[in-house]
Amino acid sequence: MKASKLPAWLHKADLDVLPLAKASTIPASWYVNAEVHEFEMRQLFARSWQLVGEASSLRSPGDFRVEDTAGGPVIALRDKSGELRAFHNVCRHRAGPVAAGSGNCRVLRCRYHGWVYRLDGSLHTAPEIGDVEDFEPGDFGLVPLEIIEESGMLFVAAGAEATIGSLAPENVFARIRERIHPFDPGQLGFYRRDSYDISCNWKVYVDNYLEGYHLPQVHPELNKILSYQDYKTEVFDGYSLQYSDIAQPTDAYSPGQAFYYFIFPNIMLNILPGRMQTNVVLPLGHDRCRVVFDYYYEDIISEAARTKIAEDISFGDLVQKQDIDICEQVQKGLACGVYERGRLSVKREHGVHHFQNMLRDAYSRGA
Ligand code: FES
Ligand SMILES: [Fe+2]
Known part of the structure; x- marks a missing residue:
């Protein structure tokens, strides 16, 4: 990246990647500046893989679903020959849905x-388009996106060259599947979707x-179930994993391990025995986001399972x-003007450091 091209809000020193023990967090301005949000929408989200939802929703030719992704409004469908396709849900006339x-x-x-x-x-x-000059219908097809089905979920991206880190998404999922084997997300049934709007x-x-650093303070109930002392973080190219034993199983949390995967920039897979939640974080503005939860379970039918699902x-x-x-x-703390940047716990904030470095890298490439 040429320094002359940096947007005014982006300071070169904030892009430096330092070891965790020497690193500071990204600056407060990146969380509170509307220009940064615009930059991220163009340079980060429009270029990254986005989770659309459960693949079972597109079983038959003609099945379609529309979703607002972080990369914009999308339609995913199964065409007449049974092939998956995705397009921006934007009409080529005047941008209607x-x-x-x-x-x-x-x-x-x-x-x-x-x-x-x-x-x-x-x-x-x-x-009724009439005698419009130089109008070639062949030039006015919907703008296509890449679409893949992976582990029972649909993902879309603009451009075949989109990767997760430097890896194709199928490679990331092959690694995840190997790690969580014999658990197989592709075998789960989709239960429902909830979403939360957050300021x-x-x-x-x-x-x-x-x-997991905030577990004892913010989530005393969850902290009783997970094993805080053994809570671990591993980082990989384009994604990270936090995991913990379930130290105190409950009706909702069966014995086993909890795996929390983060796939850059905005996808989370929360995997516990018998169930997976996916979270997608949608940026709605510089100070607003929506988190979409999809719930999947091994058993969504039996009465005993339904009771457990309700508790979960x-x-x-x-x-x-x-x-x-x-x-x-x-x-609010970031926006009030007294905070610039902080330091990170070497023991507990490895995953935050990894995410912020991926962000620095994406900003560097996008600027
Ligand atoms: S915007 Fe689609 S037909 Fe006019
Ligand atoms: Fe939390």
Whole structure:
């Protein structure tokens, strides 16, 4: 990156990657500045893999679903030949949505003026377009995205060259599957989706996710279940893992291990015996984000399983509200002008350091 090209808010020294013991956190301005948010939307989220949701939602030809991803509005579908496809959900006429919600369809009809697209994204008809000069319908197909199915989930990205760190997503998931074997996320059933709107920058939520340091203070109930002393963090190219034994199993938490995966920049997989939650952190503005939870379980049918699921979700909701409360207070602390940057615990904040270094790298490449 040429220094002359740095945006005014981005100081070269803040991009330096130092060992954890010497490192400072990223500066407060990166959490509170609307220009940084705009920069991240363009340079980070528009280029990264985004989790759309459960793959079982697109079983049959014609099945589609629309999602707001951090990279923009997306439609994912299974075309007539059974192939998965994804497009920006943006009509080439005047940017209307070509679909909403989910369902099964034969064509995509824009909800604004009714232009019709085939399931391969090509424009079929532009009603009443009349004698527009130099209008080639072939030039007005929907803008495609890459889409893959991985471990029972759908992921999209703009551009075949998108990676997670320097790895293709299938390589990241191969490593994760190997690590958590015999647990197999692809065998789980999708149960439901919840979402939480939070008054903090998306990075505050991610930083908070990436350390167990706050467990004793913020989550006394969860801290009784997990093994704080043995809580470990491992970092990899493009992703990280925190794990702990479940020291005190409960009705909702069976004996075994808890694995908390973070996939840069905004995907989390929370894996416990018999269940997985995925979290996607959607940046909504410099001081707002939405966290979307999808719940998957080995058994979503039996009555005993349903009781356990209800306990799991209600306990998860308690933990989430504790995290929301602390994150919203941190955002206020970052925004009030007295805090510039802090230092990190060598013992407990390895994952935060790793995330912030990936961010520094992404900013460097994007600037
Ligand atoms: S914006 Fe889609 S038909 Fe007009
Ligand atoms: Fe937490």
